[in-house]
Amino acid sequence: MLKSIDRSTERGKRDYALFALMLNTGARVQEILDLRLCDIRTDPPHQIRLRGKGDKTRLCPIWPQTARLLQELSNSAAHSGGRDAPLFVNRQGSKLTRFGVRYLLKKHITAGANATRTLQQKRIHPHSLRHTTAIFLLKAGVDFATISQWLGHSSLNTTMTYARADIDLKRQALMQVFPEILAPPRAGHVSSAAINIVDWLKRL
Incomplete structure (x- = not known):
């Protein structure tokens, strides 16, 4: 799906960074949309500050590649509102919405399906990316407690859902x-x- 995004345009760069970050962190859609420029650290150690349910905050590490994408995004002309400005914005400079993310995901999934047959048979929604991250962490041998903290779960029972x-x-x-x-x-x-x-x- 990421390969189908045209990164030569500003919106393409935004979309690529958006979905790469969602896959990297496994964060909830609203947690990603609530990110502000002051919540990202693109210097080592690369990380972002997420605000989860109950207004709880947590730090989540990001890959160096993801940090570079966010750095490019934060330097774009779309961001002129200071450090408290939202990271992901629409054409009008307003914060992206959950509906907007669903629309963008469907758009790029449809484009990617033309080149990848497996995508044609899958029903993918924003939460699927969170699920994918959890499965990757599980397959990598990361313990349940760490995965639970990574995803912002209040209970290990929720994390066990991904194990099942x-x-x-x-x-x-x-x-x-x-x-x-x-x-x-x-x-x-x-x-x-x-x-x-x-x-x-x-x-x-």
């Missing part, structure tokens, strides 16, 4: 790898191999 989603993906992958073994038995016969694998999948 990752397990479901593994089950689906294994079902594709062993289609014959896992297929419904014929003529009432159930092989011991099928029973063992299905039981193992259920215990994942």
Whole structure:
């Protein structure tokens, strides 16, 4: 999806930075939209200050590449309101809205689907990017407590939702790898191999 964004234009640079930051941080859409220029640190250590639910703030690290994107964005002509100005603005210089983010995501997903067939079959919304970040962190071996703090969860139970989603993906992958073994038995016969694998999948 990011590859479909034309970064030669100011709006393209904004959109690329927006979605790259959402994937980097896994932040909620409103947390991203509430960012001000004073909330980003583009010098090491690269990080942003997010305001989550209950007006709680947290620091979230960002990649050097993301920091460069935000630095370019903050230096653009669109930002002339000082350090308290919103980071992501529309054509009129006002803060982007949740509706605007959904529109931009749909626009770039549609453009990307022309080149990537897998995108044509997926229903992607802004929260999907948060979900993707959580799964990436989980696959990288990051512990639940850190992921919970990263995403701004008030409870580890919420973070466990992503763990269950990752397990479901593994089950689906294994079902594709062993289609014959896992297929419904014929003529009432159930092989011991099928029973063992299905039981193992259920215990994942």
